[in-house]
Structures are given as C-alpha cells and as structure tokens.
Amino acid sequence: SKTSNTNLPPGPWTLPFIGNIHQIISSSLPHHSLKNLAQKYGPLMFLKLGEVPYIIVSSPEIAKDIMKTHDLSFCDRPNLMTFTIFSYNATDIIFSAFDEHWRQLRKMCVMELLSVKRVQSFRSIREEEVLDLVKSITASEGSVVNLSHKVFEMTFGITARAAFGKRSKHQEAFRSALDEMLTLMGGFCIADLYPSIKILQKMSTVKKKYQKLHNEIDMIMQDIIDEHQSIQREPGRDEDIVDALLKIQHENEHSQHRITDVTMKSIILDIFAAATDTSSGTVLWGMSEMVKNPKVMEEAQDEVRRVFDKKGYVDETELHKLTYLKSVIKETLRLHPMIPMLLPRESRERCKINGYEIPAKTRVLVNAWAIGRDPKYWVEAESFKPERFVNNTTDFKGTDFEFIPFGAGRRMCPGIAFALPNVELPLAQLLYHFDWKLPNDMKNEELDMTESFGITAERKDDLCLIPIVRCL
Numbered sequence: 001s002k003t004s005n006t007n008l009p010p011g012p013w014t015l016p017f018i019g020n021i022h023q024i025i026s027s028s029l030p031h032h033s034l035k036n037l038a039q040k041y042g043p044l045m046f047l048k049l050g051e052v053p054y055i056i057v058s059s060p061e062i063a064k065d066i067m068k069t070h071d072l073s074f075c076d077r078p079n080l081m082t083f084t085i086f087s088y089n090a091t092d093i094i095f096s097a098f099d100e101h102w103r104q105l106r107k108m109c110v111m112e113l114l115s116v117k118r119v120q121s122f123r124s125i126r127e128e129e130v131l132d133l134v135k136s137i138t139a140s141e142g143s144v145v146n147l148s149h150k151v152f153e154m155t156f157g158i159t160a161r162a163a164f165g166k167r168s169k170h171q172e173a174f175r176s177a178l179d180e181m182l183t184l185m186g187g188f189c190i191a192d193l194y195p196s197i198k199i200l201q202k203m204s205t206v207k208k209k210y211q212k213l214h215n216e217i218d219m220i221m222q223d224i225i226d227e228h229q230s231i232q233r234e235p236g237r238d239e240d241i242v243d244a245l246l247k248i249q250h251e252n253e254h255s256q257h258r259i260t261d262v263t264m265k266s267i268i269l270d271i272f273a274a275a276t277d278t279s280s281g282t283v284l285w286g287m288s289e290m291v292k293n294p295k296v297m298e299e300a301q302d303e304v305r306r307v308f309d310k311k312g313y314v315d316e317t318e319l320h321k322l323t324y325l326k327s328v329i330k331e332t333l334r335l336h337p338m339i340p341m342l343l344p345r346e347s348r349e350r351c352k353i354n355g356y357e358i359p360a361k362t363r364v365l366v367n368a369w370a371i372g373r374d375p376k377y378w379v380e381a382e383s384f385k386p387e388r389f390v391n392n393t394t395d396f397k398g399t400d401f402e403f404i405p406f407g408a409g410r411r412m413c414p415g416i417a418f419a420l421p422n423v424e425l426p427l428a429q430l431l432y433h434f435d436w437k438l439p440n441d442m443k444n445e446e447l448d449m450t451e452s453f454g455i456t457a458e459r460k461d462d463l464c465l466i467p468i469v470r471c472l
C-alpha cells in the first residue's frame with residue numbers, strides 16, 4: 001500500500017504489517033541497504049518499519065536541514081523498549097527526551113565530566129593503560145595477536161579507571177554485562193516496531209532478560225558509588241567521574257535539579273556505552289586500513305618515529321605534532337563512522353523539509369556512513385586517502401555536514417575530547433613500537449573489512465596481526 005498523505009517524502013512501497021522491514025534487513029547491513037534505496041528514492045526518504053514512520057537522510061544538505069535549520073523540531077529521541085530499560089527509563093543523556101532534565105545533564109557533562117580539563121586529568125591513566133597494551137603485545141612478538149581483544153581491554157581499562165578511579169573488583173563482571181547489554185541494544189526489538197500492540201511489550205520474555213541484566217549492572221554501579229561514599233579520597237589522587245558526580249550531588253542537594261543515585265548510574269552507564277566500542281572500534285578500523293594500505297602505514301610510522309625518536313618513547317605531550325596521523329583518523333571516521341546512522345531521533349512536531357511534510361513522532365535516521373562515501377562530495381570516495389584531509393579544514397565538529405561521524409546540532413556527541421586521545425595515543429604507540437604483518441602469508445589486500453550488525457559498526461572478524469618489535 002502507499003500511505004494516504006501524498007506530500008510525504010518519496011519511498012518504496014510498503015507491505016501490509018511489516019512495511020519496509022524486509023528491504024532493510026534483507027541481504028546486507030541496514031546502512032548499506034538504505035544507501036542503495038536512497039539512490040533510487042532520493043536523500044530524503046520515507047519508510048515504514050512495522051507500523052512506525054521513519055525518514056532516512058542521506059545527503060549533507062538534508063542533514064543540515066534536520067540537524068541545524070530545524071534541529072529544535074528533531075532533537076527528541078524515540079522511546080524504545082531496550083533503550084528505556086538500560087537508560088533507567090530514559091533519565092540519562094543519550095536516550096532522554098529533549099527536556100529540562102536532559103539540558104541540565106548535558107550541561108553537567110560538557111562543563112564538568114567531559115571537559116578538556118577533566119580529560120587532561122586522565123592523562124596518566126591513558127599513558128599507563130596504553131603502555132600495558134604495548135607490553136602485552138611485545139610479549140607476543142612474532143606470533144599472532146588478537147588486537148581486537150587487546151585494544152578493547154585497553155579502552156575499557158581507561159574508561160573504568162577514569163570513571164571509578166581504580167580497577168574495581170567488579171571489573172570483569174561489569175565488562176561482560178556491559179558487552180551483553182551493547183549486543184542487545186544493537187538488535188531490532190519487535191515491540192519497538194509495533195508500539196500499538198501493548199501486549200508485545202508486556203509479555204516479552206526478552207524484556208525480563210533485559211531487566212535481569214540491567215539489575216546486575218545496577219548493583220555493581222551502586223556498590224562502586226557506596227564505596228566512594230564510605231572511603232575518603234586520598235589526598236593528591238585526581239577526582240574520578242564518580243567523585244565528581246558525588247560532589248555535584250552534594251552541592252545541589254536542595255536544588256530542583258538534584259542528582260539522584262539513579263541519575264548518577266545512568267550517566268556512568270552512558271559513558272561506558274558511548275566510549276568503549278566507539279573508541280576501540282576506531283583504533284581497529286584505523287589499523288585495518290593502514291594494514292591494507294601499506295604506504296599510509298609507512299608514512300604514519302615515519303611521522304610518529306620522527307617526532308618521538310629523540311625522546312625514545314611516546315607520550316601525550318607531542319601528540320599535536322602528528323598531523324598526518326590526525327588525517328588518518330579523520331579518514332578512518334569518514335569511511336567507518338562507528339555509529340553509522342547516528343542515534344535515532346524523533347520529530348517533536350509537524351515540519352516541512354525540502355518541500356515534504358514530516359509528521360510529528362516520525363523517527364529519523366541520518367545515514368552518516370552513506371554521506372561520508374557520497375562521490376558528489378568525496379573524490380575516490382571508497383578509497384582510503386588520508387591526504388584529502390591534509391591542509392583541508394573539513395572537520396568532524398558538526399559544521400561540515402558531509403562529514404558527521406559525531407553527529408551535529410543539539411544532540412551531537414559531547415565526548416569528542418574524551419575520545420580523541422583514546423584513539424590517537426594507542427595508534428601512535430602501535431605505529432611507533434611495531435611493524436605489522438598479516439598471519440598465514442595473507443596479502444594486505446585480502447584483509448576482510450566486513451562490518452558487524454549493531455548500533456556500532458565494528459569489524460565483523462577480530463583483527464589478528466603479527467607484531468614485529470622495532471629495535472630502537
């Protein structure tokens with residue numbers, strides 16, 4: 001059937017009951033299928049997934065319309081079952097509706113928890129954790145190393161120490177519960193596509209499973225908060241994120257926007273969910289692309305070694321001199337934006353975009369992955385060419401809509417300052433200390449670059465490489 005409102009954006013015919021679900025999860029990943037559909041129906045496309053209306057945005061111009069010109073009309077998040085359970089009923093930042101509560105939390109995040117000053121205070125944590133990574137790879141010199149496992153462990157270690165101050169006794173349990181949570185959040189939940197069928201939400205056994213997992217995560221975080229409250233911080237130890245949250249809680253005890261323990265836990269969980277897979281995934285895609293493109297690897301290694309050879313080791317003081325590596329990271333984020341369709345938004349009111357009518361409560365997906373590969377904007381769009389960013393001001397700060405790996409507008413990622421050193425420092429170290437070979441005499445061009453299915457587009461297969469330690 002075709003819907004009766006004829007002024008909706010164009011889109012494929014919908015089937016009864018399922019709408020267009022079959023077209024986006026048929027043979028390839030949703031962001032790939034949607035890119036192909038957009039080539040036929042245009043950069044603003046209307047679909048129905050189950051009974052829910054969606055618009056899919058696939059060009060910089062329409063992305064700008066949605067996330068800049070009409071940002072206020074599109075800055076809500078939809079109320080999705082999985083997300084709601086894990087976000088303490090959407091009282092966090094990521095999944096909260098656009099309201100005063102979100103505004104207060106976002107301000108606290110930007111000004112306090114993820115500020116440049118705070119990120120700098122975690123420098124020694126990053127340097128230690130990345131050094132541990134280097135040591136553990138060195139110990140496996142000449143044999144195959146599962147870099148995916150090691151890099152994830154490192155990123156998780158940095159986040160856990162920044163959030164909790166030290167390695168917690170719950171670290172392993174927390175890590176595996178979080179892993180499971182992220183996997184569950186990446187799937188399609190049938191109840192979210194048929195919101196009118198209330199019984200789907202009530203009787204769902206999946207819901208019970210989600211709640212059980214959430215309770216486990218909740219208990220661990222509560223224990224960590226209680227421990228912070230009962231033990232005084234040793235003098236000289238930098239404030240971690242739980243300390244900072246407790247301080248804000250104390251200072252705002254009588255304010256209308258009091259921070260409860262639930263709010264604290266929702267923010268901590270957001271930071272873990274948003275920071276770990278995204279940063280480690282970017283490091284791994286960067287390494288994969290460099291292995292596939294040995295000339296790029298060589299140039300990046302030359303630069304890191306030139307800058308740090310005098311010192312004999314890599315630290316954060318001179319990372320700003322690695323201009324080519326910064327271009328490598330940008331190019332990685334262009335081809336592999338870790339959240340390929342950003343996070344879903346929802347229209348708060350009826351709105352006109354590009355002459356088409358968008359009803360209130362329409363869900364919005366911005367295909368940042370397709371936009372980053374649009375040949376109209378990028379020469380040799382499918383090739384990995386960091387040079388395109390050398391002496392070029394195009395950036396991911398949310399103003400160049402052809403390059404939006406962190407989104408744009410009011411809901412743009414507030415964690416860029418936290419993320420960048422977690423990507424730059426490990427890459428610099430991996431390039432400085434090691435040369436890299438593929439196992440089983442595999443040729444560089446044979447490295448499989450297939451992505452996994454989920455909110456984040458990680459490598460489907462783990463990245464396994466052989467490190468050769470560089471003699472200094």
Ligand code: HEM
Pocket residue numbers: 093094095106114270271274275276278279282337338339342343344405406407408410411412413414415416418419
């Ligand atoms: C390479 C690393 C990262 C990438 C690619 C990334 C990307 C994104 C994207 C695409 C969004 C959605 C933007 C939108 O809807 O327009 C987002 C939101 C968010 N990110 Fe990140 N992110 C990264 C790292 C981080 C880190 C390290 C943190 C925190 C420590 C963080 C915290 C958040 C939060 C709290 C939101 C929700 C913002 C809101 O809804 O108001 N992110 N991120």
